[in-house]
Amino acid sequence: MEENSQKEPEKxxxxxxxxKAKKLADKADDFIDEKVEKLKKTKAFESVExxxxxAGDFVEDKVEEIKSGEAKEKLKAFADxxxxxAEDTLSKAKxxxxxxxxxxxxxxxxxxxxLRKKKKEEEPENPEA
Numbered sequence: 001m002e003e004n005s006q007k008e009p010e011k012x013x014x015x016x017x018x019x020k021a022k023k024l025a026d027k028a029d030d031f032i033d034e035k036v037e038k039l040k041k042t043k044a045f046e047s048v049e050x051x052x053x054x055a056g057d058f059v060e061d062k063v064e065e066i067k068s069g070e071a072k073e074k075l076k077a078f079a080d081x082x083x084x085x086a087e088d089t090l091s092k093a094k095x096x097x098x099x100x101x102x103x104x105x106x107x108x109x110x111x112x113x114x115l116r117k118k119k120k121e122e123e124p125e126n127p128e129a
């Protein structure tokens with residue numbers, strides 16, 4: 001018996017879900033790359049990039065200052081200046097407090113004098129005593 005079966009022509013395999021996902025990921029990757037390139041050409045990106053570079057340079061400079069000891073000297077100078085300013089402010093506060101105390105004492109003396117005068121005016125003169 002001869003098998004006379006015809007072989008069915010091989011159908012191309014159906015595209016699997018994994019293949020579709022890979023193609024989609026490749027397209028997304030290409031899309032993102034294209035958009036990143038466009039973004040890099042904008043002025044906003046350039047400004048941010050420049051700001052980032054300046055910030056990096058600033059940080060590097062400060063690290064060098066710390067390593068070289070300049071920061072310690074600057075901090076000492078700042079502390080000295082702050083101390084002088086604090087002493088000056090404290091001195092001014094003390095002077096203000098003295099002036100305020102003097103004015104308060106003068107005012108209290110004036111009030112006490114007024115009360116004494118009122119009391120004398122209210123006392124009847126008693127000739128019999």
